[in-house]
Amino acid sequence: MKITELFSVQSLKEMKLIAGETGKEREITTINMMDAPDIIPFLNPNEFLVTTAYHIKDQPDRLLDLIQAMANRGCAALGIKTKRFLHEVPKEALTLANKLALPIIELPYELSLGEIVNQTLRAILDHRAGELASALEIHKHFTSIIMQGKGIHSLLEKLSQLTQRSVHLVDHHLMPIAEPCTQLEIFSSLKSDLDQDIRHLALATNRNLSFSVISTKETHTLFPVNMSEKKSAFLILTGSVSQENHLAVLTIEQAINVLSFALMKEHALRQHERRIRNDFFLQYLDGAFTSNNEIINRAKEYSLPNDTDYLCVAGKLDNENNDHMYTQRKQTSETPFEFIEDMIHRNITNVHFFTKNNTCILLFEMPTQQHELVLQTIQEKVAKTFEQTISFGVSNLCYSFIKVQTAYQEAVEALSQGERSKKISFIQHFQTKDLTELLRLIPEKEMSHFYNYTFKDFSTCKPEEKESLLQTLFVYLETHCQISETAKRLFIHRNTVVYRIDKCEELLGRSLKDPEATLQLRVAFQIQKLLAPRLHIHNHEPKT
Known part of the structure; x- marks a missing residue:
């Protein structure tokens, strides 16, 4: 007293x-x-x-x-x-x-x-007992706010009323976790003015520290708030908080205790959800699911619709020592990856984050041309926060979640291409190397339309005749229009091949000596290879 x-x-x-x-x-x-x-x-x-x-x-x-x-x-x-x-x-x-x-x-x-x-x-004892009784009531009130589901936001508003100060709750990177409505916008200045050593000292000593912001000339007090074994948040109050102000200190301590439990619970739940979601994605990449329907239904549970466009990005920290064990590499990349995930969670919509070994995966849903700006921003913040550089490989656009597996392989290949070039902090786009990869850039609907248009005249034939004609035409084009080799591969007479090719030219209304006609047919057969499993198109390659 x-x-x-x-x-x-x-x-x-x-x-x-x-x-x-x-x-x-x-x-x-x-x-x-x-x-x-x-x-x-x-x-x-x-x-x-x-x-x-x-x-x-x-x-x-x-x-x-x-x-x-x-x-x-x-x-x-x-x-x-x-x-x-x-x-x-x-x-x-x-x-x-x-x-x-x-x-x-x-x-x-x-x-x-x-x-x-x-x-x-x-x-003195009566005064102290009164303070402790008040602290107990305040603790009950703060706990009630959380138990009633009003959230951290309401708790901070109440703390602001009791202490008559502006209150901020930020994570260990000074990113806001929750703010009362009457907050002052100090976070931008805090990030530049609050030295990292102050945060480390506050965590090491587990006590509050006062500091002044250069840009605003305002004093603030920093209180560590535990939220996990490795992570801590910070409660920031405007003005200095004297230890002699017992009631204010007790009030803040009760708020910190309740906030700590609330943040620990949220962090544990979020980590559990992330782990389950990440496990599903890794199983999908490894081909653990037996049917497309199972993949589509499971993906819906994690807000990953099938009928939308995706862009896959694979990221890896540069200059990793390849001699390190896997666990050491994972520990090296874990904190920056968590930082990236939190950053995406708070600031960027329609981007899904996953990790696989020492690689992070960013899945852009319905991507725009802004994805490079997002990746550049991540690179800048990782470099500033961790003094490390990170590089990304970017896939081609795919038009359904089912195709993300291929997009991931493209992203990893693009990342490897950049690494082989000895570059750092790069954003490398996948370069298409063959016709099949080029066709994957086209929406399935358009490819299906091209296929059906090319072979529309074969619809007048009976199913058995259509199948034999298309199979003969496929092998004929594959053998560079050699009749004898076609007959040999199909185990039929040479004259049968001649008859079927003439029939095909009659249905197509075009000569197979026309380079443009054969090119269109070859592309259509390549599309058939891509779409056969999904569109129930027969595979016309001969069985061996």
């Missing part, structure tokens, strides 16, 4: 402050009664010393030494029972006490020192 609050105690109301009035806000945590000549070595901070001054009645100058020593040790006040042995306090002592802001209190003659000590201790 403060010295000013001591005067409000009914049994001590006769006490008078006779010097050091500027120090009346000093904190009293204990009281001591001493009349021995060697008092000074036993003085303690925030101590209220009461005495009859018996040991200095014949040497008033020793009172000056006592006052100076009490000020040096941070004592709260000196209480002297006058009209007992020391009839009045020397003016020199009063002057020194005023200079040092050390209160000197004249104690009532009617009360013994024992009674003064007892009454003061009772007042």
